[in-house]
Amino acid sequence: MRTLKWTNSIAFRLSASIALVIVATSLTVATLILNDETKTLENRLHIRALQLGEIMSRQMVEPLLYEERYAIYALFDSYIKSNDSIIVYAEVYDDQGQFLLNHKVNSRIEQLTEKLSPFSKEAGFIGQTNSFNTGEVFDLVQPIKTTQLGLIGYLRMGITPLHVLDSLTNIKNKVLKLTTVIVFFGILAGLWIARKILNPILVLNRALLQIEKENLGTEIEPLGIGEICELTISFNKMSQKLKNSMASMKAVQDSLVRKEKLYVLGEFSASLAHEIKNPLTPVKMLIQRAHEQQEPLEGEDLVVINDELKRIDKIVSQFLGYARMTEPHSEKIDINMLIEDVLALVKHKIEKTGIKHSFLSSSTPLVVNINPDSFKQVIINLILNAVQAMSNGGVLKLATYNYENNVKIEVSDSGTGMTAEQLEKKFDPFFTTKQNGTGLGLSIVWNIIESHHGTIEFTSEPQQGTTAIVSLPYA
Numbered sequence: 006m007r008t009l010k011w012t013n014s015i016a017f018r019l020s021a022s023i024a025l026v027i028v029a030t031s032l033t034v035a036t037l038i039l040n041d042e043t044k045t046l047e048n049r050l051h052i053r054a055l056q057l058g059e060i061m062s063r064q065m066v067e068p069l070l071y072e073e074r075y076a077i078y079a080l081f082d083s084y085i086k087s088n089d090s091i092i093v094y095a096e097v098y099d100d101q102g103q104f105l106l107n108h109k110v111n112s113r114i115e116q117l118t119e120k121l122s123p124f125s126k127e128a129g130f131i132g133q134t135n136s137f138n139t140g141e142v143f144d145l146v147q148p149i150k151t152t153q154l155g156l157i158g159y160l161r162m163g164i165t166p167l168h169v170l171d172s173l174t175n176i177k178n179k180v181l182k183l184t185t186v187i188v189f190f191g192i193l194a195g196l197w198i199a200r201k202i203l204n205p206i207l208v209l210n211r212a213l214l215q216i217e218k219e220n221l222g223t224e225i226e227p228l229g230i231g232e233i234c235e236l237t238i239s240f241n242k243m244s245q246k247l248k249n250s251m252a253s254m255k256a257v258q259d260s261l262v263r264k265e266k267l268y269v270l271g272e273f274s275a276s277l278a279h280e281i282k283n284p285l286t287p288v289k290m291l292i293q294r295a296h297e298q299q300e301p302l303e304g305e306d307l308v309v310i311n312d313e314l315k316r317i318d319k320i321v322s323q324f325l326g327y328a329r330m331t332e333p334h335s336e337k338i339d340i341n342m343l344i345e346d347v348l349a350l351v352k353h354k355i356e357k358t359g360i361k362h363s364f365l366s367s368s369t370p371l372v373v374n375i376n377p378d379s380f381k382q383v384i385i386n387l388i389l390n391a392v393q394a395m396s397n398g399g400v401l402k403l404a405t406y407n408y409e410n411n412v413k414i415e416v417s418d419s420g421t422g423m424t425a426e427q428l429e430k431k432f433d434p435f436f437t438t439k440q441n442g443t444g445l446g447l448s449i450v451w452n453i454i455e456s457h458h459g460t461i462e463f464t465s466e467p468q469q470g471t472t473a474i475v476s477l478p479y480a
Contacts, residue, residue, distance in 0.1 A: 019203060023195030028188055035184040042176050046169045051130070053091060054164045057084070058147030062160050065097065066151055069158050074106055081108035093142055094163040097149075100156050141166075205233045209240055222248035258452065281321070284313035335374050335457075337480045340412055341366040341405055343377060347384045348403075355388070359398035367405045371412045374480040379453045386446045387416040387473050394420025394471065414475040423465040431463060 061084060068076035081095040085108060096107040130145055142163045149158040208225050215223040224241045227234050288310050295301065348364060355362050391401050399419040406413050423431065432451045454461050458478055465471035 020196050020199045023199055024192045027191035027195055031184050031188045031191065035180050038180055039177060043173060046173055047166070050091065050164065050166055050169050054130075054145050054162070055147075057092065058145050058160060058162060061095075061162070062147045062149045065149055065160060066157065069097065069149060070151075070154075077106055078108055081106075089168060091164050091166070091168060092162050093165045096161040098159040098161065100158055102159065105158070202233070205237055209237065212240065212244070216244060216247070221251055258449075281317055284317050288313050335376050337372050337374055338377055338380075339370040340373050340375075340414060340477070341371060343375075343380060344384055344403060344405065344414070347381055347388070351385060351388055351392075355392060355401060358392055358395065360392060360395055360401050361399075362401040363403070365402070365404040367407060369407075371405055371407065372480045373412050373457075373477045375457050375477070376453075380457070383450050383453050383475070384414070384416075386450050387475075390446065390473075391416060391418035391420065391471070394418050394422070396420075399470075408476075410479065412477045412479060414477070415472060416475075417470060417472040419470040422467045422469050422471055423463075424467055428463060428465055 061080065064080055065077060067073075068080065077097055084090060085092050085095065094107060094109040097105045099105055130143060142165050145162045145164055147160040147162070148156055149160055150156050212223050212225050221244065223244050225237055227237045227241075292310075344364060344366070348362075388401070388403075395401070395418055402415070402417040404413075404415040404417075406415075431447050451461060454475060454477075460476045462474050462476075463471060464474075
């Protein structure tokens, strides 16, 4: 399985998503809190300014009526110089809006008042040199009235938000620290939650990798809660079912292989009898001659008998080796030698049908890592198919060679060939064009070759013969 880049893993993406959500949520909440606090403090400042304007306007009635400028100045001075004062300057006007007196904190306020909006007789806030957050001064105009005389003048004050902004700065610092703590622990909690959620999935992934490596029946401990736990339990059930199914399929396949092997042995039983009969003939003749002449066998006669008996033993061993149902094992074998052994088994069957055969082997050994018994079945099946396709005789050609760092085995015949439809179905189990065929031969051939990490290809045309090419990796 392809190794995922860590940035593409679900663990990284989920953890990063949780972290981003926590950061975004925390910053959004912090911003909302600060905005709300800013508006609250600004409203409080306005209310306090209005309250101060109301109080000061009442206190200025008598000094203004009696034109006691010193008393007015002293009143301004007391308010402006108090510790928590929000007033930086104050001015008084008569009922016609004519300037009478002012009081400023310092020369900077002197410069600031030159930039203020013109005086207006309308009560309330008449202008700002900048926004609340910048700390700039803004104006408040408060009418001075009496019950009997009515309007007698105006009070104009410059209000500074600096004291309030100091409080806002403290609030911002606290919110920032709190947000940092929440984000830090929130990310830790998010990562912990992500791990709790993803750990069962990661365990499942490792178990799936084991199944991919053909370690069927792999089980894991139930992990997580809810659907995740149910998923691990379902995986264990699936793994066991898969193991049982594969075992059943292997048993069926082994049974089919045995059936096909018995079918092939039946086809070549005549060859076995003929191959044994040939060496027995000279042995029989030598024994008969010795019996008739009443002479013991000795010398060259014994050598001939011994050689022929060895030949019989080799032929029988080859047939038994093919027929034996052994556990599959792989070994390094020269494919040329294996094909020579197979041809020795089937030589009589080929020649009996009037077929000419040839084997063009590679000049150098072609060593492959295969199970010899299984692969003999592959070669025998391909030869048998070729022989059965040439019932009236023909030419059978076998060849081995190296091509693109692979060992190639080529089996060609000049028989009836196959149609395009037959070629498409050739590996289907139980598909056959022969009257007495099982339809399992090529299916088993394909399975054996695939188990050796090889491939097989066919080319064929009706009445033009068929060529099978087996490709195997070098050992």
